[in-house]
Amino acid sequence: MKKYKINRTNIENLPLDETINKYKDYSKLQVRYNDVVKRNKLPLYKNRKMFLFIILIVLLAYLIASGEFSETEEAPINPIEQSE
């Protein structure tokens, strides 16, 4: 909501250069920029390529692990049974 008021002095009340310079701070802008950019960074799983890559790694890990288990699950040959 806005309400207009007439200045009849004909002297425009504008801020002084010192006042403007007090607020001028490029480092503050950079900090805010970095905050926004970092906050908006997509998590890895939301990136399609990275998601597929993660799935591939998990799948490979599963295959390797299951392969190792199947090897260890093979029962050792019983020497008594072998002699019979």
Place this chain on the structure above:
Amino acid sequence: MDRSKSGRRLPNEQKLIELAKTNPARFAPLYNHYYKPIFIFVFKKVRNEFTCDDIVSKVFLKAILNIKKYEDRGFPFSSWLYRIASNEVNLFYRKSKKVTEVEIMETDVITLMKEIKEGDEVDRQQVVIKCLGDLSIEVSHLIELRFFDRMSFKEMGEVLGITHGNAKIRLYRALDKLKKLVEEQGI
């Protein structure tokens, strides 16, 4: 106009924009050059240092975040910043629930009244500015740009992202609305 004096183009501006596009950390020269004119532009519309600082920070943050999307369409870079600033000020008024008092110069009101052929008596001035406050933000914004920011139609077009002819048409429609409202008030 104040804007063309303080907001004149930087030497090698296009090169600086390209640098800022590739590396936003190189935005500093543009920020330092345009901070003051944008601050004054916003201050004239909100008349409060703290609110102004808040809005100007948002303007430059949006500019640095979107500089990659900026395209040179023949308008100065400053007009892009003024457009962001105008949108931010309008957004501030749309969100704000309390009434904000905006000071305008009497000479500017007299110019506006001459344009809508309403004379320049003091009591009439009060009615005209009351009606101006009753207009929608978008409509009063056009009148502000022309009469209080003293922009040419070309500059208005640059800020609004339209042609100067279109800016002229929109302004005259806005003035018609204001005139009708003033007439309804019984002047």
